[in-house]
Amino acid sequence: xxxxxxxxxxxxxxxxxxxxxxxxxxxxxxxxxxxxxxxxxxxxxxxxxxxxxxxxxxxxxxxxxxxxxxxxxxxxxxxxxxxxxxxxxxxxxxxxxxxxxxxxxxxxxxxxxxx
Amino acid sequence: xxxxxxxxxxxxxxxxxxxxxxxxxxxxxxxxxxxxxxxxxxxxxxxxxxxxxxxxxxxxxxxxxxxxxxxxxxxxxxxxxxxxxxxxxxxxxxxxxxxxxxxxxxxxxxxx
Numbered sequence: 001x002x003x004x005x006x007x008x009x010x011x012x013x014x015x016x017x018x019x020x021x022x023x024x025x026x027x028x029x030x031x032x033x034x035x036x037x038x039x040x041x042x043x044x045x046x047x048x049x050x051x052x053x054x055x056x057x058x059x060x061x062x063x064x065x066x067x068x069x070x071x072x073x074x075x076x077x078x079x080x081x082x083x084x085x086x087x088x089x090x091x092x093x094x095x096x097x098x099x100x101x102x103x104x105x106x107x108x109x110x111x112x113x114x115x
Numbered sequence: 116x117x118x119x120x121x122x123x124x125x126x127x128x129x130x131x132x133x134x135x136x137x138x139x140x141x142x143x144x145x146x147x148x149x150x151x152x153x154x155x156x157x158x159x160x161x162x163x164x165x166x167x168x169x170x171x172x173x174x175x176x177x178x179x180x181x182x183x184x185x186x187x188x189x190x191x192x193x194x195x196x197x198x199x200x201x202x203x204x205x206x207x208x209x210x211x212x213x214x215x216x217x218x219x220x221x222x223x224x225x226x227x
Contacts, residue, residue, distance in 0.1 A: 004158075040220075041203070042217075042220070044217075056214055094213050102147060102207040102214070103149070104159075104215065105160075106159050106160065109157070109158055
């Protein structure tokens with residue numbers, strides 16, 4: 001299936017641990033994103049990569065580090081997890097050559113719970 | 116103050132009702148306006164987008180933009196239980212960075 005996929009779907013871990021979330025898109029898109037959605041459904045952009053180059057880096061603690069090995073993959077590594085990191089993390093991608101509007105295709109989300 | 120404010124909800128309506136979902140924004144540089152629908156435990160998906168002021172219709176859905184008032188709306192006619200979801204407005208500048216600013220979302224429940 002063509003889609004944006006994320007692994008794992010659920011992640012439960014202890015405070016202080018380091019964890020990674022992986023994202024892959026097979027849509028041929030050039031731009032990928034990471035968003036954090038809190039319990040109140042607010043969707044906040046964290047990072048964006050275009051062709052493996054970081055283009056958006058919002059005010060995010062440096063415990064969060066994105067890595068894009070190629071334009072189809074964007075992973076998120078989180079060091080020293082804190083309780084406030086508990087949220088749903090969404091990966092998204094955007095087709096190239098569409099400046100008119102910014103349709104993004106979202107993955108299913110990774111529900112992170114920090115205990 | 117947030118750049119995009121969305122009516123918080125939640126909203127609960129009977130099947131067949133007309134639903135109005137609304138967002139206001141403060142930055143007149145926004146040029147493109149979108150509505151995403153997010154079902155429970157799923158990622159958002161684009162429902163509609165508009166560029167200029169006016170109305171755009173797609174089936175039971177109408178997106179309305181009033182740039183002079185910095186106000187956008189999504190109307191759902193003859194609402195169905197399958198419309199139950201969280202609706203997020205999103206706005207973007209015309210840049211290659213493709214950064215959209217999202218509203219907080221309104222959760223809609225349509226009761227049969």
